[in-house]
Amino acid sequence: MRAWYMDDIEGSFTAPHDSGVSVNADYLAKLGIQYTLNPDIEKVAIEQGYKNRDEVGISREALGDEEYKNKLNIFKVEHLHTDIEARLILDGSGYFDVRDRLNNNEKWIRIAVEKGDLIILPPGIFHRFTTDDNGYTRAMRLFTDEPKWQPYNRSNEVEKDPSHLDYLKSIGITA
Ligand code: KMT
Numbered sequence: 001m002r003a004w005y006m007d008d009i010e011g012s013f014t015a016p017h018d019s020g021v022s023v024n025a026d027y028l029a030k031l032g033i034q035y036t037l038n039p040d041i042e043k044v045a046i047e048q049g050y051k052n053r054d055e056v057g058i059s060r061e062a063l064g065d066e067e068y069k070n071k072l073n074i075f076k077v078e079h080l081h082t083d084i085e086a087r088l089i090l091d092g093s094g095y096f097d098v099r100d101r102l103n104n105n106e107k108w109i110r111i112a113v114e115k116g117d118l119i120i121l122p123p124g125i126f127h128r129f130t131t132d133d134n135g136y137t138r139a140m141r142l143f144t145d146e147p148k149w150q151p152y153n154r155s156n157e158v159e160k161d162p163s164h165l166d167y168l169k170s171i172g173i174t175a
């Protein structure tokens with residue numbers, strides 16, 4: 001895992017867009033994001049109550065150009081979930097972008113993940129996902145008892161969702 005603030009330079013979304021300003025795991029933790037390298041996933045599942053799991057593969061080769069693009073177009077839209085988003089990268093690599101709400105400009109932080117990385121985003125955080133220029137990510141998605149992982153794309157309405165307001169409170173922001 002490596003993370004950085006994104007630059008504002010136009011160009012391919014799957015390019016790194018590394019501004020040169022990096023972000024460490026301690027800072028991500030302040031935003032409520034947990035990161036572990038090569039976790040004992042069975043242990044984590046028991047400890048954190050992930051009762052269900054599935055696998056998702058996003059690959060240009062396997063899906064073909066058209067469907068690959070369609071899938072990426074869904075994941076790249078800024079959204080939140082009312083439940084946690086826990087992903088163990090099984091193969092390939094990709095980027096989770098998260099909004100830095102501790103920064104007044106809500107800058108995007110790009111988190112580069114690869115095989116062995118477990119990333120857990122808290123409920124209510126605005127984020128998005130993309131593969132990188134390698135074009136391939138396979139991930140295990142872990143769910144709690146009743147999966148509530150539907151994406152809610154950002155809007156004025158969704159900004160008022162209790163999950164988002166609770167999230168802001170949890171990182172010390174009173175809206
Ligand atoms: C999400 O909800 O943002 C995702 O599931 C991203 C794809 S998981 C590699």
Ligand code: NI
Binds near residue numbers: 079081085
């Ligand atoms: Ni998501």
